[in-house]
Amino acid sequence: MSTVPAVVGVVGGGRMGAGIAQSFAAVGSSVTVIEGDGRAAAAALERIAGGLVRAAERLDEPCDRVLARVTAADSVDALPADADLVVEAVVEDAALKARLLAAAEAVVGERTILASNTSSLSIAELGAALTHPSRFLGMHFFNPVPASALIELVVAPATSEQTLLTATAWTHALGKQDVVVKDSPGFASSRLGVALGLEAIRMVEEGVADPQAIDDAMRLGYRHPMGPLRLTDLVGLDVRLAIADHLHATLGERFAAPRLLRDKVARGELGRKSGKGFYSWE
Incomplete structure (x- = not known):
């Protein structure tokens, strides 16, 4: 050992x-x-x-x-x-x-x-x-x-x-x-994880599907242990936004945060720690 x-x-x-x-x-x-x-x-x-x-x-x-x-x-x-x-x-x-x-x-x-x-x-x-x-x-x-x-x-x-x-x-x-x-902006895990999470948020914003459907698509179709929106709730929407803003400043427009994410953070919908994010955690 x-x-x-x-x-x-x-x-x-x-x-x-x-x-x-x-x-x-x-x-x-x-x-x-x-x-x-x-x-x-x-x-x-x-x-x-x-x-x-x-x-x-x-x-x-x-x-x-x-x-x-x-x-x-x-x-x-x-x-x-x-x-x-x-x-x-x-x-x-x-x-x-x-x-x-x-x-x-x-x-x-x-x-x-x-x-x-x-x-x-x-x-x-x-x-x-x-x-x-x-x-x-x-x-x-x-x-x-x-x-x-x-x-x-x-x-x-x-x-x-x-x-x-x-x-x-x-x-x-x-x-x-x-x-x-x-040492690189977002390293490997955050850079890939945030990219997936931001695109999932854009899909909700555009009405492509509801959060559960998007998460099920990744969980059942790609064997992710949980979907990107539930994971965002667990990490904290405010944390995701801060990382996205940092990656946007260092890596460019592909990491620009969706308006929906900014609005939720502004309303205090931060995920599990606040009781509400893309899911209800009451």
């Missing part, structure tokens, strides 16, 4: 950050989750506890023993100096990510690998905020993290070969498969 990182920090305790923390704790890592304040830190622990209960049948030990390896704090300064890995998992805001990564680098030791869970932002540009960009890469996890089979490893020009090899070993230690891609 691949070596597990003994000490892990996760900056951001939302759905993705909590899933990342849960996954590392489940394979034996000691994990510190960083949030913006005490209330958010407590909520992150509750999120992880709930995730462990849902995954109880897949765990090798009781949920409470896994949870005991997780702590939460409200400042990046609380990251362990001896961390093997720190994963940033906050919202898709390049300036915020760069600031938090630089703050984390100032706290941890020189051997710590830093990673961003960004789904589309430039790893090279984020790494420019670091003193040692050679130990930085993208580790793009997928939702829900504990059950997903993939981590997309994104390599910037400055990323060292040893950093990639170590991240690959940790990916396998989590029981997941890696795909390695060059």
Whole structure:
């Protein structure tokens, strides 16, 4: 079995950050989750506890023993100096990510690998905020993290070969498969996933078919585990829009967001997290 990182920090305790923390704790890592304040830190622990209960049948030990390896704090300064890995998992805001990564680098030791869970932002540009960009890469996890089979490893020009090899070993230690891609807008997964999702939204906008029919066409005809519109609801329409806007700015008109997507986001129809998107989640 691949070596597990003994000490892990996760900056951001939302759905993705909590899933990342849960996954590392489940394979034996000691994990510190960083949030913006005490209330958010407590909520992150509750999120992880709930995730462990849902995954109880897949765990090798009781949920409470896994949870005991997780702590939460409200400042990046609380990251362990001896961390093997720190994963940033906050919202898709390049300036915020760069600031938090630089703050984390100032706290941890020189051997710590830093990673961003960004789904589309430039790893090279984020790494420019670091003193040692050679130990930085993208580790793009997928939702829900504990059950997903993939981590997309994104390599910037400055990323060292040893950093990639170590991240690959940790990916396998989590029981997941890696795909390695060059730093490029949207990488591989988001670029293809967003293209499919945007076209599905245009089809709804044009009245080609209703969301369920479009999703069934991809699920039953192409064996996708779920259709692009249900997936958009799970990811969050606001997240999809932010990625689309980034890809539009970097790759051109083929990633221009449909008016329907902008209107839904403006109305607060963000998918499962708001109770309504292309489906009702009440």
